[in-house]
Structures are given as C-alpha cells and as structure tokens.
Amino acid sequence: MLVSNLEQIPGKRIVQHLGLVQGSTVRSKHVGRDFLAGIKNVFGGELIAYTELLAESREEALVRMQEQAKETGANAVVNVRFSTSSITQGAAELFAYGTAVTVEDE
Amino acid sequence: MSSFELYLFFGLLAGGYVIGSYLERKHYRSIFAREEQFQDVLLIAAKTPDESLSIEHSEMVTGSVVVSVDYFKRFVAGLRNLVGGRVSSYESLLDRGRREAVLRMKAEAKKQGAKMIFNVKLETASISKGAGKRIGSVEVLAYGTALRIS
Numbered sequence: 001m002l003v004s005n006l007e008q009i010p011g012k013r014i015v016q017h018l019g020l021v022q023g024s025t026v027r028s029k030h031v032g033r034d035f036l037a038g039i040k041n042v043f044g045g046e047l048i049a050y051t052e053l054l055a056e057s058r059e060e061a062l063v064r065m066q067e068q069a070k071e072t073g074a075n076a077v078v079n080v081r082f083s084t085s086s087i088t089q090g091a092a093e094l095f096a097y098g099t100a101v102t103v104e105d106e
Numbered sequence: 107m108s109s110f111e112l113y114l115f116f117g118l119l120a121g122g123y124v125i126g127s128y129l130e131r132k133h134y135r136s137i138f139a140r141e142e143q144f145q146d147v148l149l150i151a152a153k154t155p156d157e158s159l160s161i162e163h164s165e166m167v168t169g170s171v172v173v174s175v176d177y178f179k180r181f182v183a184g185l186r187n188l189v190g191g192r193v194s195s196y197e198s199l200l201d202r203g204r205r206e207a208v209l210r211m212k213a214e215a216k217k218q219g220a221k222m223i224f225n226v227k228l229e230t231a232s233i234s235k236g237a238g239k240r241i242g243s244v245e246v247l248a249y250g251t252a253l254r255i256s
Contacts, residue, residue, distance in 0.1 A: 002164075003165075003166050004164055004165075004166055004251045005166055005225050005227065005249060005250060005251050006153060006154070006155070006164070006224055006225050006251045007153055007154065008154075009164065010155055010159075010161040010164045010251075010253060011161050011164070040174065041176075041177070041242070041243070042118055042121060042122050042126075042176060042177045043121065043122060043125040043126050043129060043176050043177075044122070044126040044129060044130065044173075044174055044175050044176030044177075044179065044199075045126075045129045045130075045133065045173065045174065045176075046133075046171055046172065046174075046206075047172045047173070047174055047243055050172035050243070050245070051170060051171050051172045051245075054170060054172065054245055055168075055170055058170070058247075080166060081227070082168075082227075082229060082249060083229070084229065084231035084245065084247070085231070086231070086232065092231070
C-alpha cells in the first residue's frame with residue numbers, strides 16, 4: 001500500500017479512483033502521564049510522553065485508513081491529510097483521510 | 107491566600123523562569139545545530155514534482171512534537187491578556203514547536219536517503235483545550251512526501 005500526500009504517486013499512473021477512505025482513533029492519556037506532564041508544565045519544554053502518544057495514535061489512524069483502502073481493492077492512497085481535534089478534557093481525536101486509488105507503473 | 111500558597115506561587119514563578127529559560131536556550135541551540143545539519147534536505151510546498159526529476163522512491167514522512175510553556179511565561183501571558191497586544195511568550199513556543207517538527211520530518215527523510223520533501227503541510231493543534239490553565243501546550247505536526255531522486 002503506497003501512501004502519499006501528493007495528488008499522484010510519482011512514477012505511477014492512476015487508473016481508477018475508489019473514493020474517500022478514512023481512519024480515526026480517539027485517545028486519552030492515563031492519569032500518571034497527565035500528572036507528570038503537569039509537573040513538566042512548570043518548567044516548559046517538550047512533553048515527550050504526549051509526543052509519543054500522539055505519534056502512535058496517528059500511526060494507528062493511518063493503519064485504519066489503509067485497511068479501509070485495502071477493502072475497496074485499492075493499492076495506494078493519495079492526497080492524505082491529517083486532522084486533530086480535542087473532544088473533551090484529556091482526549092484527542094486523530095483523523096487521517098485520503099483518496100483510495102489503483103495505480104500501475106508508467 | 108495562606109502564606110504557604112504565596113510561597114508556592116513565587117517558588118513556581120522563579121523556578122519556571124530560571125529553569126524554563128535555560129531549557130528554552132538549550133532547545134534553540136539544538137535547533138540551530140540541527141538546522142545546519144539538515145540544510146541539504148529541501149522543503150517544497152508545491153504539489154506536483156517537476157517532470158524532469160527521475161524519482162526512485164516516494165514515501166510520506168511526518169514529524170511531530172508537543173511543547174509547553176513554563177509557569178512564568180504562562181503568568182506573563184495572563185497579564186498580557188489584560189492589555190492586549192503581542193504575546194511573545196507564546197510566539198516563541200510556537201516557533202520552537204514548528205521548527206522542531208520540521209526538523210524531525212527532515213531527519214526521517216534523510217534516514218531514507220531522500221533529499222526533497224514535497225507538499226509540506228504544517229498543522230497545529232491545542233491538545234489542552236478544556237484542561238483549563240493546568241496544561242498550556244500545543245502539538246505541531248509537519249508532514250510531506252519525501253522523494254529519493256536517482
């Protein structure tokens with residue numbers, strides 16, 4: 001499965017569009033992490049635990065998107081976009097979407 | 107407010123100022139050093155690579171970071187809110203976040219031997235919404251398509 005945020009896959013030709021595919025996940029941090037981040041917050045700087053958490057969740061959103069693309073019979077997803085929204089206190093939704101396509105070598 | 111709370115407040119303020127500004131300087135030094143190191147990776151905001159390029163491999167790369175301000179800066183920003191104007195404490199926070207995210211994306215591209223990243227997008231999300239004043243942090247995500255040119 002090829003994933004790109006360009007409108008095409010370089011070196012390939014799009015032969016079929018299969019529509020929008022999406023993947024999302026909602027994550028919250030556990031209390032311990034939140035507490036440590038609270039302490040870290042006094043001094044500022046990177047909150048490594050959060051960075052990791054969000055990177056992992058985004059990866060999962062991408063995987064779910066690719067699974068959906070596979071179901072439609074696509075072999076690539078183009079024009080991928082990410083979006084993040086915080087829903088309630090301590091929980092965030094990570095969302096990835098793109099266009100599923102079938103490509104072949106030029 | 108009891109005297110203990112007052113001491114705690116000033117302690118956090120002083121600690122935030124001293125350690126926070128030390129950490130920020132350290133972070134900026136590391137950003138400058140790595141920006142020099144990754145200078146050869148080009149970022150291009152265009153959507154379509156030039157026809158003349160012979161592309162060997164393309165892959166999406168991302169870089170993200172969550173950064174927060176220190177207690178002192180948050181306090182100063184709160185005061186600034188009363189009169190309005192430039193909130194420089196948050197300006198440097200976002201600047202650090204963006205540059206760090208871009209650097210991480212470049213590092214990932216370089217690991218794959220790519221010299222160009224096309225269609226670079228930057229996204230900023232406040233993950234602290236609803237958490238009140240406790241956590242003033244932002245997440246910055248940079249992503250694009252890394253191309254290896256033969």
